[in-house]
Amino acid sequence: MRTRSISVAFLTLAIGVALMSAAPAQTADKFRIAGIIPLSGAWGIIGENMRRGATIAIEERGGQVLGKPVEVIWEDTETSTQVAVQKATRALSQGVHTVFGEVSSGSTLAIMKLTDQRKVPQIVTLSADDRITGADNSRYTFRTSNTVSMENAMIGEFAKRRAVKKVYGIIADYQVGRDMWAALRADLASKGIDVAGEEFAPIGSKDYSIMLDKAVKSGADGLALIVVGGDVVTSLKQGGEINLPQKMTVVGTMLMDETLGQAVGPAGALGVNSTLRYHFTEDTPRNKKFVAAYQAKYKEPPSQYAGEAYDGLSWWLDTVESTQSWDKEKWVDAFRNSVRQDSVEGVKRMRACDNQAEQIGLFGTAEAGGGEGLAVVMKVAETFPAQTLFKPCT
Amino acid sequence: MSTIIIGLSIAMLLFLLSAGLTLIFGMLGIINFAHGALYMLGAYLAYQLSASTGSFWVALCVAPLLLAVTGALIERSMLRPIYDRPHEFQLLATFGLILVLEEFVRIMWGLQLRSIAPPPSLSGSVNFFDTDISKYRLFVVLFGAAMVGLLFFGIERTSLGLILRASSNNAIMAEMLGVKVSAVRTGIFALGAALAGIGGAVAGPMLPIQLQMGSTIILDCFIVVIIGGLGNIRGAVAGALLIGMTRAYGQQYAAEWIDIATYTVLVATLLLRPQGLFGVRLRTA
Numbered sequence: 001m002r003t004r005s006i007s008v009a010f011l012t013l014a015i016g017v018a019l020m021s022a023a024p025a026q027t028a029d030k031f032r033i034a035g036i037i038p039l040s041g042a043w044g045i046i047g048e049n050m051r052r053g054a055t056i057a058i059e060e061r062g063g064q065v066l067g068k069p070v071e072v073i074w075e076d077t078e079t080s081t082q083v084a085v086q087k088a089t090r091a092l093s094q095g096v097h098t099v100f101g102e103v104s105s106g107s108t109l110a111i112m113k114l115t116d117q118r119k120v121p122q123i124v125t126l127s128a129d130d131r132i133t134g135a136d137n138s139r140y141t142f143r144t145s146n147t148v149s150m151e152n153a154m155i156g157e158f159a160k161r162r163a164v165k166k167v168y169g170i171i172a173d174y175q176v177g178r179d180m181w182a183a184l185r186a187d188l189a190s191k192g193i194d195v196a197g198e199e200f201a202p203i204g205s206k207d208y209s210i211m212l213d214k215a216v217k218s219g220a221d222g223l224a225l226i227v228v229g230g231d232v233v234t235s236l237k238q239g240g241e242i243n244l245p246q247k248m249t250v251v252g253t254m255l256m257d258e259t260l261g262q263a264v265g266p267a268g269a270l271g272v273n274s275t276l277r278y279h280f281t282e283d284t285p286r287n288k289k290f291v292a293a294y295q296a297k298y299k300e301p302p303s304q305y306a307g308e309a310y311d312g313l314s315w316w317l318d319t320v321e322s323t324q325s326w327d328k329e330k331w332v333d334a335f336r337n338s339v340r341q342d343s344v345e346g347v348k349r350m351r352a353c354d355n356q357a358e359q360i361g362l363f364g365t366a367e368a369g370g371g372e373g374l375a376v377v378m379k380v381a382e383t384f385p386a387q388t389l390f391k392p393c394t
Numbered sequence: 395m396s397t398i399i400i401g402l403s404i405a406m407l408l409f410l411l412s413a414g415l416t417l418i419f420g421m422l423g424i425i426n427f428a429h430g431a432l433y434m435l436g437a438y439l440a441y442q443l444s445a446s447t448g449s450f451w452v453a454l455c456v457a458p459l460l461l462a463v464t465g466a467l468i469e470r471s472m473l474r475p476i477y478d479r480p481h482e483f484q485l486l487a488t489f490g491l492i493l494v495l496e497e498f499v500r501i502m503w504g505l506q507l508r509s510i511a512p513p514p515s516l517s518g519s520v521n522f523f524d525t526d527i528s529k530y531r532l533f534v535v536l537f538g539a540a541m542v543g544l545l546f547f548g549i550e551r552t553s554l555g556l557i558l559r560a561s562s563n564n565a566i567m568a569e570m571l572g573v574k575v576s577a578v579r580t581g582i583f584a585l586g587a588a589l590a591g592i593g594g595a596v597a598g599p600m601l602p603i604q605l606q607m608g609s610t611i612i613l614d615c616f617i618v619v620i621i622g623g624l625g626n627i628r629g630a631v632a633g634a635l636l637i638g639m640t641r642a643y644g645q646q647y648a649a650e651w652i653d654i655a656t657y658t659v660l661v662a663t664l665l666l667r668p669q670g671l672f673g674v675r676l677r678t679a
Binding site for chain 1: 396397400404500504505506507508509511517518519525526527528530531599600601602604605606607610611614641642645646649650652653
């Protein structure tokens with residue numbers, strides 16, 4: 001008898017939950033976004049830049065979406081995947097409408113599992129691991145920025161256009177770095193560029209001088225430097241001591257920008273070639289408006305991280321607005337098939353097959369700064385059309 | 395030959411930091427977890443001084459003095475009340491100091507990476523046995539060697555050094571002989587902090603100046619101090635040379651094995667000579 005009562009209670013509860021799930025989306029009093037990014041630790045500066053870009057995206061629409069104020073809950077992941085998962089779990093339990101972040105691919109992949117379970121859209125504007133929109137893709141996760149494959153394709157093509165014959169690789173010893181190098185090696189081989197040698201450096205290495213010396217003595221005319229965080233500054237600073245950029249064509253992914261140029265100094269930065277996620281000199285109406293707003297607020301031009309964050313989040317919020325609905329499924333469907341005609345980098349097309357934005361790729365070379373108090377500025381040396389960087393959806 | 399010089403430059407930087415750490419432990423009995431944070435503060439102060447004055451040399455001279463004053467204040471206000479307490483209090487206090495210093499640096503200088511340019515006279519490289527070696531690295535080797543000599547001379551050959559050693563060996567006896575032991579302790583901590591400041595200033599042109607720089611190097615410092623023997627300057631030199639050369643030759647032949655090689659040296663030392671290469675084994679009975 002008692003067992004029967006318990007069973008009836010559970011059945012009633014299950015019916016109630018099913019009815020609630022089927023109910024139409026309720027209008028909320030605020031549009032809540034969880035900003036899950038590092039604001040401290042090794043990548044705190046990146047997260048801070050992303051926050052700035054996202055803030056401009058919200059402010060330019062009067063801080064409103066669907067007629068309600070936007071509330072952003074910024075959660076500091078402290079450059080730790082474990083903390084990122086904890087913070088994301090808490091934010092999702094607070095009923096956010098969108099998750100924005102993270103920086104590291106490992107953290108993004110971990111958070112994706114949570115947002116997928118909770119059916120909450122997640123906008124990724126930095127993490128590059130191919131799995132995010134590849135093997136591990138989720139209906140609810142969208143990436144508006146570059147993939148590792150894109151970055152590799154640009155590096156390989158740039159090396160070919162600069163007539164590089166042999167490349168030496170110095171790679172950060174972690175999974176994404178090794179995967180990236182393996183893919184780049186294959187791409188270089190397909191372009192007839194030999195690999196003269198490779199070194200896998202522990203992340204946080206304080207000395208790259210011997211590895212750089214080996215690279216110079218290897219006979220290679222190109223150096224692929226795939227390192228992360230402070231190691232970028234360490235390796236390039238120490239490379240500058242021996243005039244490395246004058247001896248070899250140095251290329252890498254997100255290896256150089258104005259911020260890194262300040263930290264590395266001209267000796268190590270000038271002449272370095274790098275993929276650029278975004279650059280403030282892009283000549284589009286939206287970019288000019290964004291750069292003006294950013295400079296007025298923060299007194300400096302926006303970095304790559306800020307530009308990508310602004311672009312991705314503003315695209316998403318415009319799409320949400322266009323649905324005139326609080327139904328997240330409608331937002332997801334609308335975004336999957338959307339085209340951003342006026343992104344900061346021209347046209348971006350969201351691919352419904354993998355939720356990855358198809359877009360141009362930028363490649364820049366560091367030059368001496370001419371103003372704005374910048375010692376080093378990036379000049380966009382190559383712009384790769386989207387069709388050369390993406391395989392068609394199958 | 396170039397590997398040796400690079401190994402020496404790594405060793406000298408490690409020594410500059412480890413010397414302060416081992417001095418504080420040897421003479422005060424305190425494991426200063428905040429030593430890395432003091433090194434970080436030294437680097438940021440050196441950055442600010444070099445940016446404000448345009449001179450690396452001013453930064454190299456003044457930053458350690460500022461760190462010495464900071465160290466003295468820390469010793470008097472935070473450590474002096476807890477000398478007689480169990481070690482856990484000192485560990486917690488110095489750990490808390492890390493958080494305070496990091497937050498102070500974050501508020502003052504933000505999250506941006508900073509950089510110190512080497513002075514023009516030390517910019518560029520020289521060709522040494524068919525390898526380009528940066529002039530700044532050669533300076534680090536020579537400067538580090540000079541600091542080794544100064545510390546040895548100061549501690550072993552001067553009356554001030556005699557007072558330091560007497561105070562650490564038997565504080566009560568030294569007090570009875572008229573030595574103001576509390577002032578000596580303040581001086582030792584200030585000296586240790588100043589050495590951390592020198593390390594930060596010297597590292598500035600070679601490494602990125604960032605919030606986490608202290609926590610990444612403190613592990614190497616502890617390895618050096620443990621290998622050399624706690625409280626032993628000779629040991630700090632030997633440990634720094636061992637680790638510096640391990641890292642340099644590791645880079646030369648097997649970069650991905652550097653950390654494994656370093657920790658293997660540490661484990662081997664602990665197994666074969668747990669008191670450290672120059673440490674003295676204490677009898678427990």
